[in-house]
Amino acid sequence: MVRPALVAALLGSLSVLGGCMRKEPAPQASTPEAGTSAPTQTSGAILFVSADTRGYLGPCGCSENMRGGIGRAAFQVSEARKGGLPVLYVDGGNSLFGETTLKPGQVPQEELKAKALADAMRLMGLSVRATGPLDDTRGAAFRQGLGLPEVGDGAVKLLPAGSRQVGIVSAETGAQLVAASGQARSQGADFVVGLLDAPLEEAQKAAELPGLAVDVLVATRSATELSGEQNRLVKSAVPVVAPQSKGRSLVRVDLSFAPRPGRFTLQKGQADMEREVAALEQRAVLLDKDINQPGIDPKLKALKQAKRDELVARKQALVSAPPAAATDVNGFTVRFVPLEAGLPSLPDAQALVARYDAEVGKLNLAWAKEHGQDCPAPAKGQSSFVGNAPCKSCHEEAFPLWEKSKHHHAWETLVDLGKQHHLNCVGCHVTGWEQPSGVCRLDKVEGREDVGCESCHGPGSAHVDEPSSDNIVASPGEALCVTCHNAENSPHFDFATYLPRILGPGHGEPVSAKPSGSPVDAQKPAKP
Numbered sequence: 001m002v003r004p005a006l007v008a009a010l011l012g013s014l015s016v017l018g019g020c021m022r023k024e025p026a027p028q029a030s031t032p033e034a035g036t037s038a039p040t041q042t043s044g045a046i047l048f049v050s051a052d053t054r055g056y057l058g059p060c061g062c063s064e065n066m067r068g069g070i071g072r073a074a075f076q077v078s079e080a081r082k083g084g085l086p087v088l089y090v091d092g093g094n095s096l097f098g099e100t101t102l103k104p105g106q107v108p109q110e111e112l113k114a115k116a117l118a119d120a121m122r123l124m125g126l127s128v129r130a131t132g133p134l135d136d137t138r139g140a141a142f143r144q145g146l147g148l149p150e151v152g153d154g155a156v157k158l159l160p161a162g163s164r165q166v167g168i169v170s171a172e173t174g175a176q177l178v179a180a181s182g183q184a185r186s187q188g189a190d191f192v193v194g195l196l197d198a199p200l201e202e203a204q205k206a207a208e209l210p211g212l213a214v215d216v217l218v219a220t221r222s223a224t225e226l227s228g229e230q231n232r233l234v235k236s237a238v239p240v241v242a243p244q245s246k247g248r249s250l251v252r253v254d255l256s257f258a259p260r261p262g263r264f265t266l267q268k269g270q271a272d273m274e275r276e277v278a279a280l281e282q283r284a285v286l287l288d289k290d291i292n293q294p295g296i297d298p299k300l301k302a303l304k305q306a307k308r309d310e311l312v313a314r315k316q317a318l319v320s321a322p323p324a325a326a327t328d329v330n331g332f333t334v335r336f337v338p339l340e341a342g343l344p345s346l347p348d349a350q351a352l353v354a355r356y357d358a359e360v361g362k363l364n365l366a367w368a369k370e371h372g373q374d375c376p377a378p379a380k381g382q383s384s385f386v387g388n389a390p391c392k393s394c395h396e397e398a399f400p401l402w403e404k405s406k407h408h409h410a411w412e413t414l415v416d417l418g419k420q421h422h423l424n425c426v427g428c429h430v431t432g433w434e435q436p437s438g439v440c441r442l443d444k445v446e447g448r449e450d451v452g453c454e455s456c457h458g459p460g461s462a463h464v465d466e467p468s469s470d471n472i473v474a475s476p477g478e479a480l481c482v483t484c485h486n487a488e489n490s491p492h493f494d495f496a497t498y499l500p501r502i503l504g505p506g507h508g509e510p511v512s513a514k515p516s517g518s519p520v521d522a523q524k525p526a527k528p
Contacts, residue, residue, distance in 0.1 A: 044322075045161035046080050047193065048337075049243070049251040051092025051220035052228060054134060055110065056246040057117055057353060060424065062489040064291050065284075065308065067248035067338055070120040071345025071353060076250060076337055077124050078346050079320070086161045090168055091121060091129035092195045092220035095247075096146075097137035104371065108363045109423050111138060116356045118146040120349050128157045130170035130195040132221055153197070156184045164190040164257060164330075169214065172197050174206035181213035191215050191255060191264050191332065199223035200232055200242040207238040214238055215264050216253060216334055229487065231336040239266060239334050246488075250337040254323050258330045267331040273318055274335070280315045281338075284308055292492040294501040312340045361421035365442050368421075372441035375434065383459035383471065384437035390464045391453040397506030402453075405502060411449035420445075428484035431455045456480060 050073065059066035081087045096114040121129070128149045135143050144150075151157040154176040157168045167189025171177035177194050184192045194214035196203045203219035206212070219242040222228030228245030243249045255264065287308040291301055315338070323333045378384045392399055402408050410429040414420040420429075421442050430445055431452040432438025437459065439448045454460050456476045463472040473480075478495040485493040503509055 043085070043162075044254065044256040045086040045088065045164065045166070046083075047161075047166065047253040047255070048077055048080070048087070048089045049092055049193070049195075049218055049241075049253070050090075050247065051094065051195070051218055051243055051251075052222050052245040053091075053095035053117070053247040054245055055096060055098040055113055055117065057113060057120065057356065058247075060489050062428075063491055064305075065288050065341040066491075067244070067340055068246060069339055069345060069353075070117065070247060071349040072339040072343050073247065073250055074120060074124045074346035074349035075344050076320070076339070081125075083322070087125075088127045088159050088161060088166060089121075089124050090127055090159075090193065090195075092132075092218050093130040093170070093197060094132035094134040094221045095129070096135045096143065098134065100133055100137055102137060105364075105367060106423060107138070108367050109360050111142070112356065112360050112363060114138070114142075115146065116352050118148055120352050121148060123346075123348055123352070127159050128168050130168075130197070130220060132197045134221075151195075154180050156180055156187060156189075158184070158187055158189055161191075161255065162257070164255070164261065166190070166255075167192040168195065169193070170195045170197075174209050174212075177206055177214070177217075178209050178211045182211065185213045190261055190330070193253070194218065195220050197221055199227065200234070200240065203240045203242070204234055204236070207234075207236055207240050212238065215332065216241065218242070218251060225487070231338070233334060233336070235266075241334060241336075243336060244338070248339055250339065252319070252335050252337050254333045254335075256323070256331045258328055262330050264330045264332050267323060267333050277315055277318050277335075280311050280318075284311045284315075284340075287311070289492045292490075294498055309342050312342050316340070316343060357418065357422075361418060364423060365421045368442040368444075372443060374444070375432075375438050375440035376436050378436040378459065382436065383462040385432040385435070385448070385454050385459045386461050386464055387431075387447055387454075388452045391460060394467065395453075395506065399506075401502070401504040401507045407451035407455070407502070410451045411445075428489065432459070435459075451484075 056068060058069040058071070077087060077089050096117060097110055102110055126148060128151050130151055130153075131143065149157075151168055151170045153170055153172045155170060159166045159168060165188050167181075167184030167187065169177065169180035169184050169192060171180055171194065174196075177196055181192050181194060192214045194206075194212075194217040196206055196217060197220055198206070199221055200219040201223070203217050207214075207217050215238070217238050217240045219240060222242065222245045225245075227242075231244045231249050232242045234240040241251050243251050256267070287304050290296065291304050291308065319335055319337050323331075406413075411420065414422070414425055414429050419425050423442075426442065426445075427433040429449075429451070430439050431448045431450065431454050434440055439445055456473070458473040458476075460472060481495060481498070482493065484490070485498070
């Protein structure tokens with residue numbers, strides 16, 4: 001067993017999600033005391049909402065310019081507090097874990113990560129949060145033990161916002177939402193935010209229910225991985241928002257107060273800003289695809305990155321600028337704040353990330369040594385993993401190409417960052433992770449480091465014993481590649497573009513052929 005003293009020491013030091021994260025720029029900001037704001041005026045208020053974070057404290061970092069990171073979110077809230085208006089931070093739930101069930105080996109890491117996320121929320125001055133199924137993965141007692149302020153399903157929490165009251169209501173169903181929103185109004189809420197534990201489509205239906213008394217409705221759970229990839233805002237009588245999942249965006253609501261209390265109306269004039277932001281995002285997406293192109297010239301990459309950073313700065317100025325206040329009505333605007341790469345992180349929040357990264361690997365390795373079990377043997381008649389050495393004995397001509405590739409350095413990239421024992425990362429950086437006869441223990445990786453031959457061609461024992469095209473995957477296709485080069489880790493992956501980067505003499509081409517444009521000709525060859 002893992003020694004109790006070790007677990008206690010490791011759980012005392014918290015931080016953020018494992019992944020090869022890009023170095024954050026140094027922000028020029030002071031850290032606010034959690035939960036404080038000293039408004040000098042009460043002409044309005046600012047509300048930030050996160051939801052559907054799914055246990056992500058930061059992006060995996062496997063590609064350039066990935067969104068997300070609790071440090072970036074904390075910086076946005078901190079900067080808003082400098083403006084003098086009351087600032088409220090609310091979490092919609094489904095934030096602490098990414099799955100409703102965990103394997104035993106995942107438990108130490110995921111609990112440590114949830115604790116780090118809770119600490120980050122406190123640092124941001126969390127006002128209240130709703131809960132969802134992804135918050136109770138380790139049970140209600142664990143969730144409650146984190147000590148975060150919560151609002152239960154069908155319940156109301158009133159938050160002071162200068163001269164007004166903001167009501168936060170949480171619900172699992174439309175009926176709960178209607179009842180709780182009416183209760184919030186009766187208790188004196190001037191502005192009501194609904195947090196519905198449902199996907200956007202269900203939230204849209206709830207927004208049309210008679211008797212609903214919310215001003216903004218947040219869908220706090222994405223239906224699928226794909227639906228969580230984008231920020232979505234549906235403008236209707238009640239605006240319905242669904243932020244990008246995995247902590248990649250915040251919802252920002254700006255309130256402007258008229259001299260007298262009254263119902264709030266969605267301010268006009270936001271459409272022009274939204275169109276400009278959308279245009280900047282489209283241009284950034286195109287640049288991202290170029291920047292992540294395998295084998296791109298370093299000078300060209302730097303130029304494109306500089307242009308992208310300029311677009312991000314322009315977009316950030318748009319989404320963080322206060323709207324023009326309506327002097328005669330109580331108004332509000334709703335917009336998203338994408339947490340783009342290149343934006344600063346709050347130092348104290350990044351310190352949580354750094355401590356987590358340092359401690360979670362130690363915790364995982366200790367667990368593996370005490371409790372780890374080897375992978376099962378293959379089923380009768382199935383091949384087992386044998387490593388690269390037997391492959392090289394017959395296919396030596398293919399190895400010069402592989403040895404210059406990123407696949408060959410996959411394990412090294414984790415070691416360089418100290419993340420070789422992070423469960424979120426290791427599976428795509430070794431050969432045969434959690435497969436029969438493969439690697440199932442972090443303390444027994446030796447000999448299976450990197451993305452080797454069998455990562456793409458399958459276990460090779462039968463082929464080694466009796467070479468034949470019938471007992472090996474001769475030409476692996478796109479379906480295999482996207483198990484690692486997926487939308488999350490490699491969002492700009494294009495099979496037709498990447499494939500030529502791993503083909504060459506002895507590996508898809510005759511040894512005598514000159515591989516024009518292949519990695520062999522490149523000074524620093526790239527390979528997915």
